[in-house]
Amino acid sequence: MMIPNIVEVASLIGDASRASMLMCLLGGKSLPANELARAARITPQTASSHLAKMVEGGLLVHESYGRHRYYRLANSEVGQALEALNAIAPQKPVRSLRESDESRALHFARTCYDHLAGEVGVAWIDKMLQLVLLKEQGRNFVLTAEGEQWFGDFGIDLDGIRGGRRHFARKCLDWSERRYHMAGALGAAVTSRLFDLGWIERIPGGRAIRVTDRGFRGLEDKFGLTLSSDFSTDLQRRLIRNGFVEG
Amino acid sequence: MMIPNIVEVASLIGDASRASMLMCLLGGKSLPANELARAARITPQTASSHLAKMVEGGLLVHESYGRHRYYRLANSEVGQALEALNAIAPQKPVRSLRESDESRALHFARTCYDHLAGEVGVAWIDKMLQLVLLKEQGRNFVLTAEGEQWFGDFGIDLDGIRGGRRHFARKCLDWSERRYHMAGALGAAVTSRLFDLGWIERIPGGRAIRVTDRGFRGLEDKFGLTLSSDFSTDLQRRLIRNGFVEG
DNA sequence: TTCATAGTTCGATGATAGTCGAGTAATTTT
DNA sequence: AAAATTACTCGACTATCATCGAACTATGAA
Structure with missing residues (x-):
């Protein structure tokens, strides 16, 4: 056998x-x-x-x-395999308030290997598809002509990305949302750009990501992306108080 | 934590x-x-x-x-997770002749859920595209007018298939060939038809599929599909002799 | 009823592998 | 140079769990 x-x-x-x-x-x-x-x-x-x-x-x-x-x-395939396992893993009931906060933070926004995942990652992809800046094609996303323009304006070096061996823009199953977000070189580049702009920050001690005030405004202005308010600054303050995040 | x-x-x-x-x-x-x-x-x-x-x-x-x-x-997510693990699993060197045979059999033809995958599955899609019976459209395949006719002649109940909730003809990435084969309701129906015709048979004990002599002739006549001869009847006979296949 | 088949539950056994203490090696700090 | 830090290797202990024999339930056939 x-x-x-x-x-x-x-x-x-x-x-x-x-x-x-x-x-x-x-x-x-x-x-x-x-x-x-x-x-x-x-x-x-x-x-x-x-x-x-x-x-x-x-x-x-x-x-x-x-x-x-x-x-x-x-490699990134290891990350994707871990995400795929997460997608079929039963969601465990959280025990403490702190764990609950951590869980909510992870659901809202987190890094998946080197790209953005969670509610924010999926909402962003939805908006891009809706604006026809991206299209789905098999396991990948592809840029439309408008998308090409848009990503360039956003400060992404598309030629540089295409030079590498890595997949350009790959779908990655999101375990919390059960839908796709963007992996691949483009996903990584956009995430990196969001960090540089100070729109998102790592929450120390885990994979969770915090969207800054500037980030909320920026996503609204540049993407027309209004994030659900259930992950409020209130919760973020609690995270800080619990020591999960250094204020 | x-x-x-x-x-x-x-x-x-x-x-x-x-x-x-x-x-x-x-x-x-x-x-x-x-x-x-x-x-x-x-x-x-x-x-x-x-x-x-x-x-x-x-x-x-x-x-x-x-x-x-x-x-x-x-559910299908379990299948996806298994495929994702397969993608990062190191290809083990085969130890026995029998393992080598099984590995070759899987690469040649196998089922992926309920449709045909492997060398045969990909070669079949190539032929269909070449004959312009199918066209690619995003993550799906669509029938041309000729294809409509052809699949009807082949004994596929297209109306019945379209009645279901399932996707009609979807692309599915093949892990051994690294290219697409056909999933979805049409992929399943064609595979089912090939079983009914006795052109393919399940090899007991796994996902591998055996193309019968009648199958080789049928695929040649009906599709103009000449399968690579490295999976020869010689090998098939060896599989049978090893008890991997019940002759 | 009687027998055979398909599947499960229970209990004992044995092997695998996760864990840490002790010791070793390499690098940075004092 | 000595001490402290970082990390690895080896060996022993222990707990977990896969495995199978035996017994049990339920369905189907004679």
């Missing part, structure tokens, strides 16, 4: 400690072993063992800088 | 026996527990335990008919 080759990779993900580390890395950052061990609440020895296995299994890659070893996801 | 809930589903998939059963069910059919146990080479007791866990975990659903209990994938 041929053992399916998904077993190895699935069992790697199917461990609480390793999954915790993977979820941290899903933010797209490189993190040192030390920090990943703390995040997973295990000793450095154990973490080291897990990290070695995930590198061996092709999930992670690492680079050494001095005595530090920084780990990150091996 | 919120424990990521992908752990549960990933660890469910990350077991050789369960993964074997899932890969069988990725063929799209409902299968009885008995058959799944044989496919995974485990006793019915063990299989029963695994199946219960996968139902509990939301991967499978079951329906009872008489004393039989048929299991199938809970």
Whole structure:
């Protein structure tokens, strides 16, 4: 009997400690072993063992800088696989208020590897399709002529993006919204631009993203995108009070 | 810290026996527990335990008919997750001749849910496009006037298909060929017709499909489709001799 | 009824693998 | 140079879980 080759990779993900580390890395950052061990609440020895296995299994890659070893996801397909698993994972009931806040923050906006996901990511794609700046084509999004113009105006270097080997604009299933947001080089570039503009910020300690006041205004002006107000500044203030976000 | 809930589903998939059963069910059919146990080479007791866990975990659903209990994938997202894992799983070197044969059989022809995939599925689509019986349109295929006629002659009830809620003819990315084959109601109907004609047969114990001698002739006559000879009748005979296929 | 088949539940067993303590190596700081 | 930091390797312990034999339920056939 041929053992399916998904077993190895699935069992790697199917461990609480390793999954915790993977979820941290899903933010797209490189993190040192030390920090990943703390995040997973295990000793450095154990973490080291897990990290070695995930590198061996092709999930992670690492680079050494001095005595530090920084780990990150091996490629964007790993991120997409993690998202796909999230999509079929039963939503666990949250236990504490803090977890509830964290959950809501994640649903509202988060990074998926290196692009924007969650309510904001999906709403943005909807608007782009509605304005016919993008079109769906199989597993990808493609730019219309108007879209070409628009992204250029927004400060995206489309030629530079197309130069790379990476997929241009790929669909990625959103586990919280159960619909598609944009992955690929274009998704990453737009997200990067939003960070540069100060419209979104990372919420320390996780993958959650905060939309700044300037961001709410900018998305409204530039996209005509009015975000649902249920993720209010009120909640954001609570996150800060709980220490989940440093004010 | 919120424990990521992908752990549960990933660890469910990350077991050789369960993964074997899932890969069988990725063929799209409902299968009885008995058959799944044989496919995974485990006793019915063990299989029963695994199946219960996968139902509990939301991967499978079951329906009872008489004393039989048929299991199938809970939804298409489960299939997508399995495909996504497949995409990041390292291609294992095949150890035995028999594994090599099974791998070649899967690449040559297999079912993806309920439609034809692999080399044959992609080659068939190519021919249909070349003959202008089908055209590509976004993420779908559409029939031309000639195609309408042709599929009718082939014994496909197009009106019946269009009556359903399902997408008519959708593109589906093929993991082995890295190109599109046809999913949707039409893809399923054509595959079903090929089974009825005895042109293709399921190879017991997996998702692989065997093209019969009649099938080779039929595909040649009706489609002008000459399949690559590297999957020869010689190999097919070996499959039969190894007991992988019941002759 | 009697027998056979399909499937499950329970309990015992055995192997896998996650965990951490101790020791080693390499780099930065004092 | 010594101390502190970061990370890895090895070995032992332990808990989990896949596995199967035996017993049980339910459906279908003779």
